[in-house]
Amino acid sequence: MRYRIPLDGNPTMDLELRKKYIGAFRDACYMSDTTPSTFNCLYKTWEKACEDAAKIGEVSGNAPYAQGYECQPVGNGDYTLQIGSDPANKLFVTFEPAPRQTPLxxxxxxxxxxxxxxxxxxxxxxxxxxxxxxxxxxxxxxxxxxxxxxxxxxxxxxxxxxxxxxxxxxxxxxxxxxxxxxxxxxxxxxxxxxxxxxxxxxxxxxxxxxxxxxxxxxxxxxxxxxxxxxxxxxxxxxxxxxxxxxxxxxxxxxxxxxxxxxxxxxxxx
Structure with a gap:
């Protein structure tokens, strides 16, 4: 089980965007050994997942997220992170099974x-x-x-x-x-x-x-x-x-x- 952060864009198909995420988040990010294969960033701890989730906007080349907010537990193992002044503007960090990295x-x-x-x-x-x-x-x-x-x-x-x-x-x-x-x-x-x-x-x-x-x-x-x-x-x-x-x-x-x-x-x- 790992904590997955929701990435902006389509790094599964966009090689340059994938390189940006790997450059910023390193070994947390990989292509999965699934059909179809998908690109995600998954973390052992929610703290590190939330730390990197706050950087997604900037890393992806979109508008940077608002900073200074902390992840809040949902109660089922997931977390939310507010990324704008409106409390409704938030992302979900989900706790889920991590697929094997593709051997390709x-x-x-x-x-x-x-x-x-x-x-x-x-x-x-x-x-x-x-x-x-x-x-x-x-x-x-x-x-x-x-x-x-x-x-x-x-x-x-x-x-x-x-x-x-x-x-x-x-x-x-x-x-x-x-x-x-x-x-x-x-x-x-x-x-x-x-x-x-x-x-x-x-x-x-x-x-x-x-x-x-x-x-x-x-x-x-x-x-x-x-x-x-x-x-x-x-x-x-x-x-x-x-x-x-x-x-x-x-x-x-x-x-x-x-x-x-x-x-x-x-x-x-």
Whole structure:
């Protein structure tokens, strides 16, 4: 359940207006995984919902709302906020079930499905939002007849395709990070994803602990509201370093990441 504020205009269809709301209200706003998909801003607390509701007029480009009024409870979980000198001029902040955010990612103004390099692998028996790659069996068995966890199967496929090495599916990807200089001071830097990654149980040391291979959800398991979002479909998988995985964890996937995994050659089972 979340508190929904009533947006001015039609941000579901108006991309520029949608950008304004996202720019102002950030992660509270998203397109829903419903038919049809709609754009709304939903909040965990009524206080934050009311704070942002007072800004809707200004953010949308319409006349700013009158300020200085406080939300009043209706009695059923909803709230009202007066937005003009006339007490009848008010909006409703409604307490209602929050739909899942669409797993489609906006790329150049178009919502696209993530379909990464493991798209041609057989899907595991259980696929769903919020499922981990290392909790589910892949449906494939190892040479000794034991069932393979999904992440182990994906790493095995990657290693086989690269002559015994694991390669990052985002090699060369750059992101802001912190490093320690010669004086042991933390300073901002730019990290770059390496090509070759390692499995602790298989590859002999030494290697950088930040280069452990992990299977990343391109659309993260959890959205910015900590709700289940990305699934464990093989299409949503990318092998990357644990250092990059930490950076991307539970954030909206960067457009560069989506473009690269969708354009990548698919691995053979």
């Amino acid at each position: 990612v906006e790329v150049d103004g178009v919502l696209v499905e993530v379909s990464g390099p493991y798209r041609d692998l057989p899907e595991p028996p259980t696929v769903g939002p919020g499922h981990k790659f290392n909790n589910c069996f892949s449906g494939v068995f190892a040479a000794d007849g034991t069932p393979l966890y999904q992440h182990k199967y994906i790493l095995q496929v990657n290693r086989k395709a690269h002559g015994g090495q694991i390669h990052s599916d985002l090699a060369g990807f750059k992101w802001p990070c912190d490093v320690y200089n010669a004086n042991c001071e933390k300073v901002p830097a730019e990290c770059e994803e390496p090509l070759v990654l390692y499995e602790q149980e298989i590859d002999p040391p030494p290697f950088d602990p930040g280069q452990f291979a992990e299977v990343n959800h391109v659309v993260p398991m959890k959205d910015q509201r900590s709700c289940d979002w990305g699934t464990n479909s093989n299409k949503n998988a990318a092998v990357i370093s644990n250092q990059l995985n930490r950076y991307l964890s539970n954030t909206n996937p960067p457009v560069e990441e989506v473009k690269r995994v969708n354009a990548a050659k698919s691995y053979a089972p």
